[in-house]
């Protein structure tokens with residue numbers, strides 16, 4: 245591999261294995277404190293789109309695989325592959341045209357940065373639930389964001405993308421231009437066959453009165469709480485986001501488990517927000533352990549709250565699922581799992597969507613259902629990897645009968661079968677055919693993992 249040739253061609257950094265900066269740079273690629281064992285031969289930090297083009301052409305010439313890295317937030321560590329990892333962290337421009345309600349953003353712009361920039365102009369976007377996740381992989385996977393029950397998933401609000409394909413040429417893809425590439429980029433996740441270097445996003449007016457009420461119940465009441473949440477979502481408008489958080493009671497060290505029903509209203513005026521919270525409360529089981537009264541939760545506050553659940557540097561694994569959950573068995577199954585979690589900081593979330601939730605556009609994002617659940621396994625000690633991963637798999641398997649499919653952004657991609665279960669068979673076939681057309685050398689292909697790395701160590 246002629247690294248010097250690449251160094252001359254790009255403005256950003258080129259860090260081959262063996263370089264003194266390689267070890268720490270390879271670890272920094274992944275947000276998770278638990279690092280996937282796959283080691284890149286080469287890390288390229290793109291300074292701009294020109295570098296992306298040069299890196300892709302170099303990879304094609306040398307016949308090495310290239311893995312774009314947005315923010316390394318996929319907890320399976322899939323962004324770190326053998327061959328070249330192309331770090332897009334510097335592609336972080338935000339340009340907002342408030343009158344046209346359009347934002348042009350680089351892939352590295354995070355949810356928190358975008359929400360803040362838009363808020364200053366009275367605008368919003370269905371940004372994801374965690375501030376530090378970038379648009380890059382978030383939108384490529386689908387983008388299940390705040391107020392998605394009303395605004396739709398992130399991809400429903402994408403006007404166009406700019407993408408560098410394996411031939412090293414930038415193309416725009418939208419409903420009108422290269423529609424097949426546009427179709428794929430909205431949901432393919434790791435099955436995508438190019439590098440997204442820019443998104444053009446349609447914006448929403450900023451809800452001026454976002455507020456949240458939390459009611460906490462003993463875990464044993466999961467059935468009543470779930471029934472209430474669903475009944476509430478039948479009657480309130482779709483700009484209510486209602487989430488069950490199944491977790492350890494604060495300060496209990498894991499000895500006490502609870503289910504918290506978290507209702508966030510994305511309203512325009514405070515009176516409407518309060519009225520909706522009253523409507524929701526009217527149906528609630530009456531024996532809550534704790535009621536946190538209505539609090540204003542603009543995006544910055546929502547991100548502060550969520551951030552407490554995801555301490556930086558901890559070890560993580562996650563699995564996600566879409567469930568129709570007609571029988572409540574899915575959320576009850578998550579609760580059964582949390583009751584036996586080896587780590588007190590592990591938790592599960594289940595968002596109950598409104599019955600009239602907007603349907604996603606015709607795109608590679610092909611599986612969704614009324615309930616979106618995630619099992620977050622969070623621990624600190626590498627010696628506990630095997631126990632925590634085994635628990636995650638047991639819990640996910642126990643609810644599998646209630647699952648329609650998995651969400652690629654938060655699926656347990658260390659399980660080879662999960663990658664396939666994130667798309668319908670028809671979509672997977674179409675993506676595979678497109679990979680052959682647009683990336684005949686397979687430079688963007690990501691081999692399925694042989695087995696989960698945490699369990700290998702056990």
Ligand SMILES: Cc1cc2nc3c(=O)[nH]c(=O)nc-3n(C[C@H](O)[C@H](O)[C@H](O)COP(=O)(O)OP(=O)(O)OC[C@H]3O[C@@H](n4cnc5c(N)ncnc54)[C@H](O)[C@@H]3O)c2cc1C
Pocket residue numbers: 275311312313314315316317318319322323332351372373374377378379380381382383384385386387388389433434436438439440441554653654690
């Ligand atoms: C704490 C936390 C909270 C989360 N909350 C949500 C949530 O609320 N909603 C939600 O939908 N998701 C959520 N996610 C999941 C997250 O959106 C995905 O994991 C997403 O892939 C992260 O983006 P990334 O750019 O960091 O991806 P990376 O880890 O960098 O990459 C993931 C995959 O996408 C590919 N990829 C990334 N960027 C590009 C690009 N520009 N072009 C081509 N391929 C690319 C990579 O090669 C890799 O295969 C959350 C994740 C975490 C860690």
